Amino acid sequence: IESWLWSQNTNRYQGYSWLYGNQFRGVLRGEAGQGNFDRTAWLKHHKPAFRRKADRRRAKDIKVMTVGPETIVLFDEIHREGDKSYRGPKELRLNLQGGRVVIAREEQLYAVPMK
Helix, strand or coil: CHHHHHHHHCCCHHHHHHCEEEEEEEEEEECCEEEEEEHHHHHHHHHHHHHCCCCEEEEEEEEEEEECCEEEEEEEEEEEECCEEEEEEEEEEEEEECCEEEEEEEEECCCEEEC
């Protein structure tokens, strides 16, 4: 989680993309609806955020569980995009790929605007 947050909050796209496994699948839900992504589409969708210096993410109430070969991380994500902020639960599923831990799945369960 620390690397995931750091790479986004310091605009390190290469480090961010390195965290995602080859078989990655992601789901985003929010005001604009829902989207399902493979690794390439996910990274393409998120790349513009790395050009915006005002984007910041935080994780609160982190819970970690291991189920077989997979580690599941649940947390409340607070995401600021310019002058807008969103909050909602997020799930990361981690597994091993080539001897390193990678994100195999990321799902924004929902996100609501914060005032």
